[in-house]
Amino acid sequence: MADFVSQALDNSAHGLTTTKAAEKLGLSHVQELVSGMEVKLLEHQLVGVAWMIDQERDSPHKGGILADDMGLGKTVQMIATMVINQPLPEDKHRATLIVVPAALLQQWKEELETKTNCAFDIHIQHGKDKIKDPRQLAEWDVVITTYQTLTGDFNIPAGIEEGGEVDWVKQHGGPMSQVKWYRVVCDEAQFIRNRSTRSSMIVAMLRANYRWCLTGTPVTNTLADIYGYLRFGRFRPWNDWQDFNEYVAKMQLEDAPLAGMRAQQILRPLLLRRTKEGKKEDGSPLLDLPPKQVDLEYLQFSDDERALYDQFEKQAQVQINRFIRNNTLLKNSHHVLVLILRLRQLCAHPHLILESAQGFDDPTMIMGSEMEKEVSRATATMGAPWVRNIKDRYLQRACALDFDWDDDESDAAMCCKCGDLLVESTGRIMGCGDEICVDCVDDLRTGNIEHNGEFGGHDEKTNARLEKQFETAAAKGLRPCPKCKKMQDLRPNNIFRAAAFAPSQEDINRARRNRRSRPVKRRKVVSESESESEEDVKPQRKSSGKPVKKEIDIINLSDSDSDDSMPDISTLLKSSPKSQGKDKKKAKVEDTDENMSGSDVDAPKRNGKGKAKAKRKPSSTPRPSQQAGSRKPSGTPAPPKPPSDEMVAIWRRGGSNVEPSTKMLALVEYLKTWAADRPDDKVIVFSQWTSMLDLCEQLFARYGIRNLRYDGQMGREAREYTLSQFKRRGGPKVILVSIRCGGVGLNLVAANRVINLDLSWNYAAESQAYDRVHRLGQDKEVVVKRLVVHGTIEERMLTLQDTKLGLAEAALGEGSGTRLQKLSVKQIKDLFGMSSINKNPQDPNQTQLDL
Template sequence: MTSFIRPPVAESTLESSHSLPPFNYPESNLASSAGLYVDKVQALPNLAPKTEAPEVLQKLLENIRPDEDIPPEQREETPKAMSTALMEHQKLGLAWLKKMEEGFNQGGILADDMGLGKTVQALALILSRPSEDALIKTTLIVAPVALMRQWENEIENKVRARFSLKVHIYHGSGKKHDFSRLQKYDVVLTTFGTLGSELKKKREWGLAKRNNPNWVPGNKKDKLSLVGDECKWYRVIIDEAQCIKNKNTLNAQAACELQATYRFCMTGTPMMNSIDELYSLINFLRIKPYNDQQQFNYNFSRPIKSQSRHHNEAAMRKLQVLLKAILLRRTKSSLIDGAPIITIPPKHIKKQHVVFSDDEESLYRALETKSQITFNRYLKANTVGRNYGNVLVLLLRLRQACCHPHLIKDLSVDSVIQDIPEDALMTMASQIDERAVARLKEQEGFECPICYDGVENPTIFIPCGHNTCAECFEKIVDPARGIRDGNEQSKAACPECRNEVNPKKVTDYKHFVKYHMPEKIPEDEREELEDVSDDESDSDDYDSEEEDEDTTLGGFIVQDEDPTESDTVEQTLRPSKKNVTKSKPIGKGKGKAPAKPKKTLAQLKKESLRNQAAKRHYLRRLRRNYESSAKIEKTMQLLSEIEQNDSTEKTIIFSQFTSLLDLLEVPLNDQNYKYQRYDGSMRANDRADAVNNFMEAADCKVMLISLKAGNAGLNLNKASQVIILDPFWNPFIEDQAIDRAHRMMQQRDVHVHRILVENTVEDRIIALQEKKRELITTALDENVGKSIARLGVRELAYLFVSILITALNSFVDFIIGR
C-alpha cells in the first residue's frame, strides 16, 4: 500500500464517565492560580487569546438545561395559528427555540436529523414569538433555491387562514423590492446566491466610496435590500446551514453581515469534515467569545487536532459543553417518553470486498508506484502544498483504477460540456480574463470548490476563469431549477466570485492548455485533440458499425511530466503489443486517403448526451471490446442474489463516476434488467421521469445514480437495497445517499452493500471516513449532552477554567526551563 495517503491523526474518544468534581473558581483573574510567572506569560506575544470573561461563560452555560425531562403536560402546545399538531419532539424543539431567543445567545443551531421537521419547528417559533415592533418585524429565511417553494408551501398549508403570514420570495423577478417594502412582510425568503451577490455589490460600493467620497449609486437597481446598513431584521434563519461552513466563501461572509435581533441555523449536518466547519456557524450566531477565530482555534481546533490525548479529550469535553449550550440535536433513534421519535425499519450496512483480476492488480500496483514517485518528488522539494490539486488527482486516478481501468484515461479526461463544438471551446478559451489566464497557468492541479474533489479537466467559466468539476457545473447551471422552484428567472452564478455563469460561455482545462500552453500537451495526445474534423455530421444516424481503436485495459496511464522516473514502472504501464489494435483505413482501393481517426470513448460519451441514438451508439462501442471489472462483477452477482431472494425488491446503485455507471449499463442490458438512470447531465424532466418510472413500474428493479447529483432531495423509498460502488471522502454524503431509501414510509429493512477493494487507496478513504465520523459523532453525542445538562453551572465552568490553567502552566514550564 502507498504510504503517502495518510488519514488525519486519530482523535481520541471521550471516556464513558462524565462526572466532574465540584469546583469553586475565584472571582478575580482566573489566571492568577498559575503563579508568579503569569506576568511573563502575558507578556509573550500570540501565545493565547484574551481570557474569556467569567460572566460571559456563565451566561452561556446557563442555557444548558435538561429539557428532555420535561413531562408532557408541561411542554409547549401547538400554536393556535397552526393547522397541524406538533409531534412531542417538535413541542420540545419549540420550547428550546423560544428559550434560546429569550436567553443570552438570542439564537442557536437546530440540528435535528433529516425528516424530523426542522421547518415545522421554525414555523412554530415564528408564529409563537411575533415581533412587537412594526418597523422590525420580518423574519428573513436564507435557504438553497430548491427549498424556496417548499418553505412557501409549508407556510401556506400549515398556518390557519385567519393567521396567514405575508410572504415574499426575494429571488429572481422578486428582487425588485427594496428594504422599505420587504420590512412590511412577515417572512422574506431568499437564497445564498442572492445574499452573496448583495455582499459583492456592497463591497464594490465601499471601494467606489473610497476612491470618490462623493460617489452615490446612480441607478434604481443599485440598492441593498438584505445587507444594507438600514436592513434590520427581527429574526434570521439559515436553512441548510452547512452551506456556510466555509468561512472564506462570499455566502458565509454575507450571512455574517446580516443584522438581526435573533439568529438561528438549521442543518442536519452542522459538521461534515472537521470541527473547523462549526466556526462559521458560531460566527454567524455571534456566540461570544468563540465567534473570534483566534479564540475558537485556541480552545477547540488546535487541541483537538493535536497528538496529545489529554488536550484532545479536554477540548472535546469543552466543545460538547459549548454545543449543549447552543445546539439541539435529535436523530431518528432518539427516545421521547421511552419510545423512538419515529418508527422506521432498520438499515444494515455490509462491506463487500472484491479481489482484483491479475490484470487489474498489476495495473493498479504500477499506478500506485508511479503516484508514490510523483508524491515523493513533491515531498522532497517541499511543494506538497503548492501541488495539493495534483495530489488530489493522483488519488483520483487510484480511486478510478479500483473501479475500472477505463475510467483513468478513456472516459475521465474530457469534461461533459453539452452542445458546445470543439472550435467554440477553443474560442472561449481565448476569452478568459488575462489575470485568470496567469492564475490558471500557475495552478498545479484542481479541486472542485463545491464537492472538494480532485478534478483532472475542470469546466472553466468565462471570463472569470473559476472552475468546477463537470458534474457540479451541471448542477449549478441546471435551467430547470428556477422552474421547479417557482422562479423562472433563476440564473447560475460562479461559486467563488458570484458573477453570472452562462452555460454556453465555458471551456475546459484541456482546451485552455491547447490554446494557452500547447507546449505542455504530451506528443501522444496532440492527435487526439485534433480528432474532430470540420465536416463531421450531427446526424442521429449512428447505426453503422466502425472499426474500433484500442479499448482494452492497455495504455490507460496519463504520463507525468518527469521523464526520469523508473524505467521498470514505464515498462509495466506500457500496453503489451498483443493488446494494441492498429487503425485501419476505411477507404477501398489503392490511393485512397486514410480514414480520419475514430472518435474516442470520451468524445462519444459527450455526444451520447444529445439523444437516444447517440447513447445507443456509445453503449455499442463500450460493448464491442467490453472489459468487466471486479466491482462490476460483484454488482451483477448481488443483483442476481437480490432477485433470487425476493423478486419484488428494488435496488439503487450509487457511484461518483458517471462513466462507471455507463460501463455497468452494458451487462445490465445484456442480462435484460429494466433500469433507470439519474445524473447531473440529464435534463430535469428526464430526471423526474426516471424517478417516477422507478417508483411506479413494478418491473423496473434498478436505479443508477450519480452520488453528487442524487445524494439529497430524492424520495426513493420503494428501494430497500443500496449498492455503493466507491467510497467518498465525506461519509455524510454517503449517509445522505442511503437516506434516499432509508426514510419515512419505508416498509422493509434497508440493506446497504459497500463494494471495496482491500489493500488499496479505498482502505485509506474508509479509515478517513471513520475518523471524521468518530470526531463529529463524539462532538454531537446526544447521551453526553444529556449528562452535561444535569451538571451545574459551576461544575461546567470548571472545564473551561481547568483548561486555561493547564495551558498557562505549560507556558510557565516552558519559560522557566523545566
C-alpha cells in the same frame, strides 16, 4: 471566557422533559396538535420546538443550531417554531428568509403548505421569479431562496474598506441584502461551515431578529467547521475568529481532546442534537424506524482492471516518494489529493481516468507532475527519438555547467528569434527542436509570415515551386523557424515547455558517475566551426564572429538525431500533423523509460469473464536499472510500464460500447436479484461522479433496466419531475443520484434499497445520503450496499473515515475524541499502499498533512 462558559451552562435548555415541553407550548397533553399545525409532533419534536421557542424569546442568543440526526424532523420543528412565534402586528420586520440548496426549494414550499394548511404566503426567490424591489419582497411571510442566489445579491466590489461591506449593501446590494428579516433559517447549514467561502461570509451579513442553522452534520472535517455557524448566528464572543482560533482551532493541533471539550462547552447552550439511537424518557427508542442494514461488499478486480490499477498506483507511489525525498509533501498536498481522486475513480471504472488521459503517450502520466505530463504529450506527438534527442541536449548542457566547463554563458538557452535568455517559465521548444521564448511564439503564430527573399536563389521553375509550397504552408498556419527555416506548426498542441526536458539532479549525478567510471580521455581542442559538426557535444553559443576554443570532455551520453533528419517543407505539406505523429510513433525503439513494451501485442482475446487480455512481448533491451552505471535511488519503486494500447482502448470506451467494470457488474447483479426477490422495492444508486452515472445509464439500457436520473446539472423543474416519477406507483424502480446533489435534504422514503458505488472522503457525507431513505415515513427495512474493491485505495480509506468521524464525535459529545488527528506521512504512505516500499530514515511519522 470561563465566566461566559459557566453562565451559558447554567442557562442550558437540555433539561426539558416531554411534559414540560407540552406545557410550554400550551398543550394539555403530548398527543394534542400545536395550534396552526396540521400534523402531530412526536415527543422529541415537542422538546425541540419548546427549546427553540425558549431560544428565541428568553435567550440572549436569539436562535441556535438544530443538529438532529437526519430523519428526525428538523424541518417540521422549524415550521412549528415559525407558527408559534409569529411577528406581532406592531413588528416592523415580518418576513422569514429560508436559505436552502437548490434541490430543496420546492420541498420546503410543499412542507410549509401541507404542515400548516397554507398559513403562510410563500415566495420562491429564484430564477425568473425573482423580485427586484426589496419593499415588495419584505411583504411576504416566507421567502425561500438558494445560497447561490443570495450570494448574487451581495456582489460587493473590490476596494470597499474592511467593515464597510454592510453599509454598502444597504445602499447598493440586491433586494435580499437590503431587507431586515424577522428570522433567517440556513437549512443544510454545512454549506456555510467553511468560513472562507462566499456563502459563509454572505449569510453573516444578513440582518435579522432570529437566526437558525439546521444541519445533521455540524462537524465533518475540523473543529473550525463550527465557526461558520457561530459567525452567522452572532453568538458572542465566539463569532470573533481571533478568539475562537486561539481557544479551539489552534488547540486542536496541540491537544485534540481538550479542543473537543471546549467545542462542547461552546455548543452546549446553542445546539440541540438527538440521534436515532437515542432513547425516550421511558427508555424506548427515540424514533421507531425499521432497521437499517449497512454492508461493506468487497469486490475483486478482473485481471485487466487489476493490471491497470497497479500501473497507475505505482506511478502515484513514484510521485509520493519524490515528495517525501524532497521534503515537499506539505507543499504538494493538493497534488496528493488529485492522486487520491484518480485512484478512486479508477476503482469505479477505468474510463473515468483514461478519458482524461487522452493525448499522453503513457496514460499513467496523468498521475505524474505537470512536467512529466508534458514529456508524455511530446512523446505521443513527436515520437520517442525526438524526446530523447531534446533530453540529451539538455543533459549535456546541464553537465557542462556541472563539470565547470569554460564560458558557462555560452551554454545558456537563448531564444532563436530575439536572443533573450530563456528561463523556466518562458522557454518553449518547436517541432524542429529549436528553442524559442513564449512571446516570440505568439508573435510568429499571429503575425504575417516572413520569407526574407528565399525564393530568388534558384532557377525560375524551382523558385516558383518553393513559393507555391511556401504559400500553401502559410495558408495552413505553418511558419518558418527563425533558425533552421523549416516550416513549423505553432499551435499550442505542437509547442512544448522547455522546462519539462530539463534533467533532474539524479540524472546529472548518474552522468557524473558514468563519467568517473570511464577511463580518462584526452582533452581535445575544438574550434567553433569544428564543434558545429558534432551534434552530440556542441554547446549553444552566442553568435559572434570569432571562433571560440574550448576544452570538452568527450562523453558519449547517447547518439542524438541531428536537425538534418527533420522533414523538409514538402514532407510537411504532404501529411497532416496527426499523420506525422503516427509516422514518428512507428520509429519508437525500446531502450529508454519513454519506450515501454505494449505496442507490439496480439489482438485482444476474451477471457471467461468477458474482459480482454493483452499479450505482452518481452523487451529484449535491458531496463535502465540493468544497464551499466545506472542505479536507482534507495527506496524508490521502479518506473511502471504503461498499459498496452489495446487494453487502454477497451477500457476507454464510453457510450453504448462501454466495457462494464467490476462495480457495474455487481450493481446489475444486485438489481436483478432484488427485482426477482422483492419486486416492489425501489433502489437508489449513488455515485460522486456524474460521468459514472452516465456509464451506468448505458449499461442499464443494455440490460433493459428502467431508471431515472437526478443530478446537479438538471434544472429545478426537471429534478422535481424526476422525484415525482420515482415516488409514484408503477414508476421506474431505480434512480441514479449524484451524492453531492441528492445527499442533502431530500425525502426519498419511496426507496428502501441503496447501492453506493464509491466511498466518500468522510463517512458523514455518506451517512447523510443514506438517511434520505432511512427517515420518518419509511416502513420497510433499509439495506445499504457499499461497494469496495479489495486491495485498493478504497479499502485503505475506511480507516481514515474513522478518523474523521472521531473528530465530529469530539465536538458533539458522542465520543472521547482520542481519534482526533491529522494525517501523518505514515498514513499517507499507508493510503497509497507503499509502507513496505519506502523506509526513509528521515521520515518523521509525526509530520502531518492536513487533507
